[in-house]
Amino acid sequence: MRILYISLLIFLVGCSNTYTLENQQNENINNIEFQQQLINGTITDIVDGDTIKVQFEGKEETIRLLLVDTPETVHPNKPIQPFGPEASKFAKDTLTLGKKVQIEIDVSERDKYGRLLAYLWVEGKLFNEMLLEKGLARVAYIYPPNVKYVDQFQETQEKARQEGIGIWSLEDYVKVDWLDGDVTFNEVTENESIDPVTTENNSYIQITELNLEEEYITIKNSDNTDMDMTGWSVLSVQGDQRFDFPDSYTIKAGETITIWSGDFSRGVWSSDLYWTEKNIWNNNGDPAQLIDANNGIVDIEG
Incomplete structure (x- = not known):
């Protein structure tokens, strides 16, 4: 009986490992295809929480992170907004000068200011979403067709909102005066x-x-x-x-x-x-x- 039990256990473990390995192989294939779409770059400067300068393909580009908006710290016509300095500090601490990153383009490449619109990957993590996780940004500027991660980002934002993290610790954050003119996300x-x-x-x-x-x-x-x-x-x-x-x-x-x-x-x-x-x-x-x-x-x- 004991021998039968051990044999069955080995069989189940083997099946489990096979399933895991097969899934991992499929993920690796998908990752290879995905990695080929990314552009390697190097951090050269942090403008603020959602605007980053990156060197790649022999030139420096200003990247405006897609689908997120951090409180202002450098806007010429607005005061420094709550949690703006924290967002900038988080960006500087995470995206240190010389840091290797990967750039993912959605569909439309640039905004009207000539900035590159992109998702930024650092050490396998999506920095746009990291800002949302910390409550240092909100989902914003949802302009199709650049909406690849919008559902994922909104779920992450909702979790931060429910936990009252960062900007969501402020009552009625999306309605306060210093956000005027900026409600461009999925919020009525x-x-x-x-x-x-x-x-x-x-x-x-x-x-x-x-x-x-x-x-x-x-x-x-x-x-x-x-x-x-x-x-x-x-x-x-x-x-x-x-x-x-x-x-x-x-x-x-x-x-x-x-x-x-x-x-x-x-x-x-x-x-x-x-x-x-x-x-x-x-x-x-x-x-x-x-x-x-x-x-x-x-x-x-x-």
Whole structure:
């Protein structure tokens, strides 16, 4: 009986090891394919928590980390924000000068400032996600098609939020004043502070379409000059929910942009904005207000 038991145990252990080895071989194959997509680089400078300078392929590039936003420390028009210094210190401690890293590009390579948009790997870990784990960043700037890790990042962020780590130790973090104009991630914010003042409809920036069922709104700049949308917002009147344009976001002269909500697997353009994966617009009727930086209503649709 004892011999039978030992034989069975050896058999089970052998089966377990075989299963593990087979999985490990498959992972190694996938890792080889994945590694071939990465670009090797060397850290040369830390601008702040989410902006890193890296030397690779014979030149220095400024990398803006994808899908995350750390509190400001070097913004010319904003004060130093809570946990901004901690995020910068964490970046400097983790990404020391001369550190070897790997760069992963998603789909769109650069932002309008010419910075390389990327995920940064250090010692086998995704630095973008490390910031979220520490509560030193929030998921932000979700612009399809650069959304490879968005679901994973949101799960990591939610864990940090539940534990009250870092920025999530601050009550109503996403609503505080120094975050104005930056809510560009999958977060629906209630319009607690806005009381728009009606103004004349003479702006070159106008709502051209509001599709309640398909969950999108289009906005056009009819002027012959580009328009900086910093401080502008779109309000769902029925739901009392607001989308704030990202700081320094520009609608070019003659350009029409689309702001999507709901399921974003429908194939949006890289130039479009994404509000939230939740449905915003009430199909039974929901006016949209376009509000300028002076809190004036410049257009209403619906």
